[in-house]
Amino acid sequence: MGKVATGTNVFINPMPIVLVGVREKSKANFITVGWVTRVNTNPPMVAVSISKSHYTAELIREARTFSINVPGADMADKVDYCGLVSGKDVDKSALFDVFFGTLKTAPMISECPLCLECKLVDTLPMKTNYLFIGEIAGAFTEEKYLTDGLPDPEKINPLVLTMPDTSYRTLGKPAGKAWSDGKKLMKK
Amino acid sequence: MGKVATGTNVFINPMPIVLVGVREKSKANFITVGWVTRVNTNPPMVAVSISKSHYTAELIREARTFSINVPGADMADKVDYCGLVSGKDVDKSALFDVFFGTLKTAPMISECPLCLECKLVDTLPMKTNYLFIGEIAGAFTEEKYLTDGLPDPEKINPLVLTMPDTSYRTLGKPAGKAWSDGKKLMKK
Numbered sequence: 001m002g003k004v005a006t007g008t009n010v011f012i013n014p015m016p017i018v019l020v021g022v023r024e025k026s027k028a029n030f031i032t033v034g035w036v037t038r039v040n041t042n043p044p045m046v047a048v049s050i051s052k053s054h055y056t057a058e059l060i061r062e063a064r065t066f067s068i069n070v071p072g073a074d075m076a077d078k079v080d081y082c083g084l085v086s087g088k089d090v091d092k093s094a095l096f097d098v099f100f101g102t103l104k105t106a107p108m109i110s111e112c113p114l115c116l117e118c119k120l121v122d123t124l125p126m127k128t129n130y131l132f133i134g135e136i137a138g139a140f141t142e143e144k145y146l147t148d149g150l151p152d153p154e155k156i157n158p159l160v161l162t163m164p165d166t167s168y169r170t171l172g173k174p175a176g177k178a179w180s181d182g183k184k185l186m187k188k
Numbered sequence: 189m190g191k192v193a194t195g196t197n198v199f200i201n202p203m204p205i206v207l208v209g210v211r212e213k214s215k216a217n218f219i220t221v222g223w224v225t226r227v228n229t230n231p232p233m234v235a236v237s238i239s240k241s242h243y244t245a246e247l248i249r250e251a252r253t254f255s256i257n258v259p260g261a262d263m264a265d266k267v268d269y270c271g272l273v274s275g276k277d278v279d280k281s282a283l284f285d286v287f288f289g290t291l292k293t294a295p296m297i298s299e300c301p302l303c304l305e306c307k308l309v310d311t312l313p314m315k316t317n318y319l320f321i322g323e324i325a326g327a328f329t330e331e332k333y334l335t336d337g338l339p340d341p342e343k344i345n346p347l348v349l350t351m352p353d354t355s356y357r358t359l360g361k362p363a364g365k366a367w368s369d370g371k372k373l374m375k376k
Contacts, residue, residue, distance in 0.1 A: 002330045002331070003287065003298065003303070003328040003329065003330060004328065004329060004330060004331060005289075005326060005327065005328055006327045006328065006329050006334070006337075006338070006339060007327065007338075008231075008232045008304075008324040008325065008326060008327045009229070009230070009232045009324075010232070010302065010304065010324070010327045010339055011226065011339075011341075012204050012206065012224060012225065012226060012234065012256065012258065013204065013258075013341040013344065013346055013359075014202070014204060014341065014346070014348060014359060015204070015225070015226075016200050016201065016202060016203070018200065035225045035226050035227060036200060036225060037200065037203070037223045037224060037225040037235070037237065038199065038200060038203075038223050038237065039223060039235070039237040039314065039317060039319050040237065040314040040315055040316055040317045040319075041197070041239065041315075041316040041317060042197070042315060042316050043196075043315060044196045044197045044198070045314060046200065047225070047227070047235060047237075047319065049225065049226065049227040049228065049235075051229065068200065070200065070201075073363050076363060076364035076369055077364075077369050077370055077372060077373060078370070078373065079370070080364065080365075080366055080367070080368065080369040080370030080371075081370030081371075081373040081374070082370070083366070083367070083370065084367065084370045084371065084374070085370075085374065090375075099191065101193075110191065114198065115191070116196075116198065122312070124310070124312070124321070126227065126228040126233060126321075127228055127229075127230060127231060128228055128229040128230050129227060129228045129229060131227050131228075131235065131321075133312070133314075133319075136196040136197075136198070137196065138193060138196065139193065139194045139195065139196045139198045140191040140192065140193055140194065141191065141192060141194050142190045142191060142192060143190070143192060146194070149194075150194070150195075150352050151194060151198060151199075152353070153199075153201040153202065153350040153351070153353060153355075154350075154353075156201065158201055158202070159363065159364075160202060160348070160359075160360070161366055162341040162342075162359065163341070164338050165340070165341060165342075165362075166365060166366040166367055166368070167341075167362040167363075167364070167365065167366070168362070168363050168364035168365070168366055168369070169359055169360040169361060169362055169363050170360035170361065170363045171201075171202060171348075171350065171357055171360050172348070172357040172358040172359050172360040172361075173357060173358065173360075174353075174355040174356070174357055175261050175264060175347065175355075175356050175357050175358045176264035176265075176268065176347075176355070176356035177268075177354060177355065177356070178268055178271070178349055178354040178355070178356055179268070179271070179272065179354055180268065180354070181264055181265050181268040181356070182265055182266070182267070182268030182269030182270070182271065182272045182273075183268075183269075183272065184265060185265060185266065185269040186269070186272065186273065187278075
């Protein structure tokens with residue numbers, strides 16, 4: 001079999017890269033996050049893991065709303081910057097044009113092709129991180145990112161992160177069709 | 189600003205595609221999952237969301253261990269098949285060569301470049317899904333997937349899924365450097 005044990009602190013590559021927005025008094029703060037996933041189908045819910053040491057973790061616990069903003073690949077510099085500096089030291093609110101949705105309290109980023117405003121429904125304290133569970137209360141995009149009325153991943157052109165090579169990457173080319181390619185293995 | 193509201197049941201693209209393995213009596217069962225992420229740095233933990241209607245959800249609750257197997261892009265047909273048929277109806281144990289790690293109870297897939305065995309530490313029941321939180325107890329790869337002693341995403345060649353176009357995709361090309369590109373925006 002040839003398997004070898006490796007360190008357990010491994011990554012599940014690639015990670016979708018988003019900017020998490022949260023209100024900081026009258027301003028907005030944003031942090032770059034790669035540990036994010038949908039977690040419930042209906043109602044639509046997401047989970048975001050953020051280190052307890054990050055200012056954003058503190059802010060989400062206070063604000064109880066947050067946003068998930070999917071940046072386009074052309075925003076890589078600002079995306080990376082938001083992960084390099086803390087809102088404790090630097091005001092990141094002027095980096096982007098900010099707008100609000102129905103929750104009124106979760107700052108979203110106009111420049112991002114897809115923005116979700118979320119209501120905090122649960123917080124799981126873990127050893128080094130908080131896992132924030134949010135219900136998607138509103139989703140915003142632009143006509144130019146839609147195909148047949150739905151946000152189109154190729155038009156959005158999102159960024160992913162791979163580790164340990166610390167590479168941002170764009171979407172790769174289609175390599176198969178889900179809910180389809182496996183049918184050839186089904187017994188007749 | 190030009191933002192338009194869209195349905196809230198949106199996807200965070202792309203999703204890393206893994207095969208979740210779990211013991212089913214003396215056999216192994218596998219299901220394709222795209223809602224998966226790391227959630228804690230130390231100890232290394234993962235979260236996997238699985239619909240309550242899936243047989244795997246039931247099995248993980250019983251077994252209290254599971255595996256996360258990262259398939260290579262050349263495994264797309266089998267990966268898709270595991271998402272199309274239920275272990276209730278079809279025996280998926282013979283699809284792959286199965287091995288076990290230190291937990292002895294979490295079946296892993298030899299053909300997958302990267303395999304994690306996980307101990308269930310928490311189960312969050314949500315409306316339609318269970319969120320399973322697992323601690324990574326062991327990680328296995330092969331020498332040929334390592335660069336400088338660590339699993340290399342380009343050698344692993346993982347699959348991602350984008351929605352709503354139901355496309356499996358491979359990794360895109362590097363488009364920037366994380367913890368680096370943003371430095372040019374830092375104030376001197």
